Amino acid sequence: MSSYTSREALKQAIGQTSTDTTDNAKIDSLVFRASALVDSYLDMVRPGYVGFAAGSNARSSVGSNTRYYDGTGQDWLFIDDHDSVGSVTVDDTTVAATSYVTWPYNESPIRALVYKQPTSSLRGLTTDIWTRGTRNVAVVGYAGSATVPNDVEGCTIALGVLIHRRYERGEEVPIDATDSEVRGLCYTYLASWSIPFVGGA
Numbered sequence: 592m593s594s595y596t597s598r599e600a601l602k603q604a605i606g607q608t609s610t611d612t613t614d615n616a617k618i619d620s621l622v623f624r625a626s627a628l629v630d631s632y633l634d635m636v637r638p639g640y641v642g643f644a645a646g647s648n649a650r651s652s653v654g655s656n657t658r659y660y661d662g663t664g665q666d667w668l669f670i671d672d673h674d675s676v677g678s679v680t681v682d683d684t685t686v687a688a689t690s691y692v693t694w695p696y697n698e699s700p701i702r703a704l705v706y707k708q709p710t711s712s713l714r715g716l717t718t719d720i721w722t723r724g725t726r727n728v729a730v731v732g733y734a735g736s737a738t739v740p741n742d743v744e745g746c747t748i749a750l751g752v753l754i755h756r757r758y759e760r761g762e763e764v765p766i767d768a769t770d771s772e773v774r775g776l777c778y779t780y781l782a783s784w785s786i787p788f789v790g791g792a
Contacts, residue, residue, distance in 0.1 A: 593626035595747040625750035632768035632777040639671040641735035653735035664723035672700035676732040746780035
């Protein structure tokens with residue numbers, strides 16, 4: 592199960608002392624439920640979403656692995672969220688790391704690989720492209736994010752407080768991100784994570 596905040600942080604948010612262990616199991620359940628709601632929301636609004644912190648995540652896809660994409664026939668290749676990219680091959684041929692840059696340039700997670708352009712040849716200036724194909728581009732790296740970002744933890748805590756409040760009032764507990772209060776909190780905390788599309792496979 593994903594866990595994007597700590598038991599202690601949620602206890603503090605709902606007004607429990609760290610020495611009060613009576614509801615520890617309940618608090619842990621709130622953390623897991625709130626983290627699952629974050630995953631559910633980001634799945635809806637962020638194509639290519641992988642997850643955060645392999646040690647805190649139920650998703651086996653988070654961490655160091657190889658992911659495959661369709662070559663686009665263009666100089667841009669959108670990929671799933673990556674913390675880092677170690678190597679890229681196209682049709683089993685390694686692409687020199689100096690031939691492309693990761694994008695966005697000054698922030699994480701990485702969302703695309705962009706061939707540097709233009710390059711020179713005997714025929715003048717040319718642009719390299721990601722050879723069109725099906726599942727022919729292999730990206731080795733850390734998929735997802737190695738740490739839980741502050742806004743994601745903040746959202747998880749806010750959702751945990753919401754679920755706790757509903758428990759205490761005997762109200763319906765949200766089970767997915769379609770709940771209006773859940774969507775409102777996620778939109779407030781996670782607006783920067785929403786993207787319109789992904790152009791990879």
